Amino acid sequence: MKKPELLAPAGSLEKLKIAFIYGADAVFIGGKKFSLRARASNFDIPEIKKACEFAHEIGKKVYVTTNIIPHNDNLNGLVQYLSDLERVGVDAIICASPIIVDTAKRHTNLEIHISTQVSLTNYESVNFWCEEGAKRVVLARELNKYEIAELKKHSKCDIEVFIHGGMCVSYSGRCTLSNNMTDRDANRGGCAHSCRWNYDLFDGELKLNNDIAFSMGSKDLQTVKQISDLIDIGVDSLKIEGRMKSIHYIATVVNTYRRLIDDICNKYEINLPKYLLEIKKAENRLTSHGFMEGMTTIDEQLYNMRSENPSQEFIAFVQDYDEENFIATIEQRNHFLPGEEVEVFSPNFEPMKFRIDEIKDLEDNILDVAKHPKQQLKIFIPFKVSKYDMIRKIKHKY
Amino acid sequence: MKLAITPFSVDSIKKLSENGADIFIIGNDYFANRLVYSFSTIEITEANKLIKSINKEIYINLNLIVHNSDLEKINEFLIFVKELDVDGVLFGDLAIYQLAKQIGIENLLIYSPETLNTNYYDPVFWSNKGIKGLTISKEITLEDINIIAEDSDIEISLIGHGHLNMFHSRRPLIENFFKYTKKEYDSFIENRNLRIVEEIRNEAYPIFQDLHGTHIFRDKSLESYQEVNILKNIIDIFIIDGIFKDTNYLIETLVNYNQLLTMSDYKEKAKIISKSYEKDHDSGFLYKKTVYVKY
Numbered sequence: 001m002k003k004p005e006l007l008a009p010a011g012s013l014e015k016l017k018i019a020f021i022y023g024a025d026a027v028f029i030g031g032k033k034f035s036l037r038a039r040a041s042n043f044d045i046p047e048i049k050k051a052c053e054f055a056h057e058i059g060k061k062v063y064v065t066t067n068i069i070p071h072n073d074n075l076n077g078l079v080q081y082l083s084d085l086e087r088v089g090v091d092a093i094i095c096a097s098p099i100i101v102d103t104a105k106r107h108t109n110l111e112i113h114i115s116t117q118v119s120l121t122n123y124e125s126v127n128f129w130c131e132e133g134a135k136r137v138v139l140a141r142e143l144n145k146y147e148i149a150e151l152k153k154h155s156k157c158d159i160e161v162f163i164h165g166g167m168c169v170s171y172s173g174r175c176t177l178s179n180n181m182t183d184r185d186a187n188r189g190g191c192a193h194s195c196r197w198n199y200d201l202f203d204g205e206l207k208l209n210n211d212i213a214f215s216m217g218s219k220d221l222q223t224v225k226q227i228s229d230l231i232d233i234g235v236d237s238l239k240i241e242g243r244m245k246s247i248h249y250i251a252t253v254v255n256t257y258r259r260l261i262d263d264i265c266n267k268y269e270i271n272l273p274k275y276l277l278e279i280k281k282a283e284n285r286l287t288s289h290g291f292m293e294g295m296t297t298i299d300e301q302l303y304n305m306r307s308e309n310p311s312q313e314f315i316a317f318v319q320d321y322d323e324e325n326f327i328a329t330i331e332q333r334n335h336f337l338p339g340e341e342v343e344v345f346s347p348n349f350e351p352m353k354f355r356i357d358e359i360k361d362l363e364d365n366i367l368d369v370a371k372h373p374k375q376q377l378k379i380f381i382p383f384k385v386s387k388y389d390m391i392r393k394i395k396h397k398y
Numbered sequence: 399m400k401l402a403i404t405p406f407s408v409d410s411i412k413k414l415s416e417n418g419a420d421i422f423i424i425g426n427d428y429f430a431n432r433l434v435y436s437f438s439t440i441e442i443t444e445a446n447k448l449i450k451s452i453n454k455e456i457y458i459n460l461n462l463i464v465h466n467s468d469l470e471k472i473n474e475f476l477i478f479v480k481e482l483d484v485d486g487v488l489f490g491d492l493a494i495y496q497l498a499k500q501i502g503i504e505n506l507l508i509y510s511p512e513t514l515n516t517n518y519y520d521p522v523f524w525s526n527k528g529i530k531g532l533t534i535s536k537e538i539t540l541e542d543i544n545i546i547a548e549d550s551d552i553e554i555s556l557i558g559h560g561h562l563n564m565f566h567s568r569r570p571l572i573e574n575f576f577k578y579t580k581k582e583y584d585s586f587i588e589n590r591n592l593r594i595v596e597e598i599r600n601e602a603y604p605i606f607q608d609l610h611g612t613h614i615f616r617d618k619s620l621e622s623y624q625e626v627n628i629l630k631n632i633i634d635i636f637i638i639d640g641i642f643k644d645t646n647y648l649i650e651t652l653v654n655y656n657q658l659l660t661m662s663d664y665k666e667k668a669k670i671i672s673k674s675y676e677k678d679h680d681s682g683f684l685y686k687k688t689v690y691v692k693y
Binding site: 069070071072073074075096097098099102118119120121122123124125127128129142143147150151169170171173174175176177179180181183184185187188190194195197198199200201202203204208209211212213214215216218291295296297298300301303 | 463464465466467468469491492493495496497511512513514516517518519520523524536537538542545546564565566567568569570571574575577578579586589591592593594595596597599602605612614616683686687688689
């Protein structure tokens with residue numbers, strides 16, 4: 001059984017480190033040019049260099065998105081930019097436009113991945129790009145697992161499949177809702193998510209929705225139950241979406257899939273409810289399997305603006321641990337009080353609960369509340385923790 | 399520049415031809431999205447014969463997004479199209495290119511993915527693949543259309559008139575909504591009278607669901623009356639798409655464009671015609687740059 005790559009998003013160097021520490025094999029990041037998700041905190045070339053150095057030191061990979069569908073006036077500096085990416089050591093670029101693919105081929109030896117922006121839904125179109133020199137293609141999110149299996153059988157290059165995160169409702173790259181409604185180009189990083197807005201539906205002059213808005217928004221993708229099938233199919237890379245998500249989200253989602261993939265490949269007994277419970281801790285929108293099991297139904301759509309907050313709140317980041325006195329130095333990320341029941345979430349062990357006793361600042365003053373973001377604090381934790389472990393509240397919702 | 403049109407029937411072809419249509423774009427709805435009418439293979443054969451007899455051209459629309467299960471049928475259809483000896487085949491999914499190449503008809507293909515032909519390199523790339531032409535994306539300005547078409551050595555087409563599609567989902571969004579609200583939905587499938595209106599925008603966007611999923615269109619139809627005499631020096635094919643309209647509308651449109659194209663001093667007349675359509679037509683993205691959000 002081939003173990004697939006686990007590919008995670010990273011909107012900053014901090015998130016990149018967290019993604020790797022919590023189990024990603026590779027990350028994808030956006031550069032300052034030619035990348036979608038324009039509002040994500042994209043990387044400049046020196047930062048991409050740092051990212052690659054960090055990744056390569058621990059045997060991991062960095063892919064850079066260059067997946068806009070460029071207009072004529074977006075093309076200045078393309079050769080230089082791609083050459084810079086090659087120079088600083090990126091492992092691949094993710095492209096959607098022939099001019100970026102061909103420029104990369106002509107001027108660099110960069111590995112080329114084809115973005116989901118071109119909505120590849122069949123093995124013939126996949127093989128078009130393989131024959132053009134792509135090492136890997138990212139499949140459209142509209143495919144079910146049977147279609148993916150058929151496609152993998154005939155594919156001449158590696159395939160990457162989205163397993164978690166936000167979903168376009170339209171075929172990706174084919175939507176201009178945002179262009180038309182807000183003058184922001186969805187295919188050049190300006191998507192206004194007009195597909196998530198509320199509408200009224202009319203048949204001629206007759207309004208058809210009286211009690212509830214007509215909406216098209218999709219639940220986020222979550223494929224804990226399908227990972228085993230995707231591994232059996234031989235999918236080469238499993239991709240988590242969300243370059244703009246928090247470090248707690250990245251850590252939780254990456255670590256859940258990391259453990260699940262490892263357990264499946266090690267042929268351990270799989271306790272799916274445990275993984276489902278864990279991944280819910282990062283959920284900030286309802287999730288479903290998308291198209292994985294077949295055509296979408298009402299269970300894959302978001303109606304009536306149904307949403308919920310994460311059941312667990314990330315409150316602190318472990319900086320250091322004094323094993324002799326069981327004292328952890330932590331960095332505050334959200335409000336918490338003495339006496340609260342919390343758990344430590346770590347890449348090294350299953351979540352472990354404890355109750356916060358005293359909270360002290362670094363001068364040993366006892367505090368009645370931790371309310372200052374990023375304040376360094378000291379608390380007693382009765383078991384060993386490590387830098388980058390996270391502490392989160394338990395809301396007893398699940 | 400030739401005028402291409404989407405007829406609503408075999409019977410209307412002759413009349414549309416008499417009113418100035420040069421190319422007829424037809425298709426079957428299993429293989430194409432957002433047609434004005436789904437022609438059966440018998441009708442396609444009839445139309446082909448008729449169009450050839452009046453020395454006009456026929457393009458087959460094959461712009462579906464292809465899934466593995468469609469490949470065999472598409473292959474059979476392409477063989478049928480090859481035997482018809484048509485003048486062009488519009489496609490939006492690269493699988494069509496791969497399959498057409500296998501039977502040696504890639505030289506008939508016109509790449510029309512609606513949103514992906516956006517810069518000057520696209521015609522260069524596709525010329526190297528040996529295809530006939532490409533259709534410029536819908537959200538491109540007149541200035542950029544000129545740059546893209548300028549040095550192209552393949553045929554450049556543009557939808558210059560008609561309701562432009564702005565969204566295609568594989569999801570059955572109409573059906574699912576009615577299922578969620580526990581209402582009957584059969585009569586709303588393939589219903590082209592449906593519109594959605596956003597909470598704060600007073601614009602009604604046509605929406606319908608068919609066997610390929612759900613489609614949403616711009617609120618206003620595109621018209622290029624004031625630009626057609628500029629476009630005639632830039633592009634090869636000016637497409638008039640009649641979706642949501644009828645044969646009479648197509649004839650009226652053809653007459654207008656042909657009149658303007660034959661006038662030496664067309665500007666005033668173009669303004670008058672354009673004005674008479676302004677209630678539910680506009681110039682789309684011809685003068686409107688969309689924003690490439692920088693940071």
